[in-house]
Amino acid sequence: MTELREDHRNMAVVLDLLDELVVQMDAGKNPDFELFDEIMRYMTVYPDAVHHPKEDVVYEQLRQNRPDLSEHLDHVPDDHNDIAHLGSLLRDEVEAINAGAAVRREKMIEDTAAYVQRLRNHMQWEEQDLFKRIDKMLEAQPHTVDVSEYEHIKDPVFELEIEAGFRRMIASLK
Numbered sequence: 001m002t003e004l005r006e007d008h009r010n011m012a013v014v015l016d017l018l019d020e021l022v023v024q025m026d027a028g029k030n031p032d033f034e035l036f037d038e039i040m041r042y043m044t045v046y047p048d049a050v051h052h053p054k055e056d057v058v059y060e061q062l063r064q065n066r067p068d069l070s071e072h073l074d075h076v077p078d079d080h081n082d083i084a085h086l087g088s089l090l091r092d093e094v095e096a097i098n099a100g101a102a103v104r105r106e107k108m109i110e111d112t113a114a115y116v117q118r119l120r121n122h123m124q125w126e127e128q129d130l131f132k133r134i135d136k137m138l139e140a141q142p143h144t145v146d147v148s149e150y151e152h153i154k155d156p157v158f159e160l161e162i163e164a165g166f167r168r169m170i171a172s173l174k
Helices: 002-026 033-045 047-065 076-098 105-140 164-173
Strands: none
Touching (some): 033 164, 047 105
16 A cells, blocks of 8 residues: 555655646747657556556455445546546647647646546546555455565656656656
8 A cells, every 4th residue: 555655645646747748838938849758668567557447456356355345436446447548549630740640739738638648537536445445354354465466566756767758758857
């Protein structure tokens, strides 16, 4: 749970960068689309591919071990899939722009703002509801959650060994 909460803090910082890009686009400026590409690449290779599947494992273990705490949570995996789909579409748009294609500014603003809002709302809901249920399960049964298959996968931006492919993003975070 500590890792999942830390991921949320890190993702919130990255979403702040996306918010800044939306402000730039909304003001008629051209944002740093290489930075935009790095951000969306990060969001699709870590939160979508590692963080959300890890949450799905924890949620499934909650569902199995404490059905009384998992009522009305069947939407969690679908939410993660929807967020991943939105992120993938946005990444495709940014890659198209970087390849020279024309994409309407209004569409980029709308799609980026929608993605940021959807992910922020989802993380807030998890922190206020889902994670509290999981904490309650862990208080009673501390060793019921196993995410060991994901532990070896490091965050490519926020870990000590930062991947070179995220240089602009890292510089922007500083």
